[in-house]
Amino acid sequence: MPTYQLNINGSLKKVETKADTPLLYVLRDYLELNGPKFGCGLAQCGACNILINGSASTSCMLPVSSVGDAEITTLEGLATEKNKLHTVQQAFVNEQAAQCGYCLNGMVMVAVSLLNTNANPDEAEIRNALQGNLCRCGSHSRIIRAIKTAAKNL
Incomplete structure (x- = not known):
């Protein structure tokens, strides 16, 4: 299986998974980032939204292989300082x-x-x-x- 290096919440994370694994699954199952939720699985409900280079994007149908070196931000990564909410x-x-x-x-x-x-x-x-x-x-x-x-x- 290929290894992907992802820029998530300001940190580089390596994940070994299939190329077509949805980014949502990588975030939740591999990296234990539970902000994004599985809702419809069809990119129609918005529960799985993340930021990619500052713009909202659904993650449930986005293959991990398509992310490249984009800056990914999850709900957990929004806080600007320790214990201070965005x-x-x-x-x-x-x-x-x-x-x-x-x-x-x-x-x-x-x-x-x-x-x-x-x-x-x-x-x-x-x-x-x-x-x-x-x-x-x-x-x-x-x-x-x-x-x-x-x-x-x-």
């Missing part, structure tokens, strides 16, 4: 923007990606960015409020 994470906590929490990873990662490119999105832009993320608990209004709060605090 601004978006803190806004989600402050606004109580989760119920069951299953969608939380995807929502946070998409919010970070959006704010990386648009520091002051309006509600329509936030809703558009979140289209690929499903939340069955109905926390969307608090999620949108959290993203607006994070934008103000960045």
Whole structure:
């Protein structure tokens, strides 16, 4: 089996696996990074979102062999200092923007990606960015409020 060297959360990690292994499985099963979740397995629910070079990307259908030397960031890698949450994470906590929490990873990662490119999105832009993320608990209004709060605090 081939060995892949991945740049994850600022550290280089070596993983031996098949070329077509989904990156999500590598992150969760090999590297024990449990922020990204398995949801639909079809890149349609957003639970498995990560950042690749700062942009949100689903990881459930992305083969590990296609990542190359890209910078991968998971939910665990967002904190800027030890024990200090990223601004978006803190806004989600402050606004109580989760119920069951299953969608939380995807929502946070998409919010970070959006704010990386648009520091002051309006509600329509936030809703558009979140289209690929499903939340069955109905926390969307608090999620949108959290993203607006994070934008103000960045």
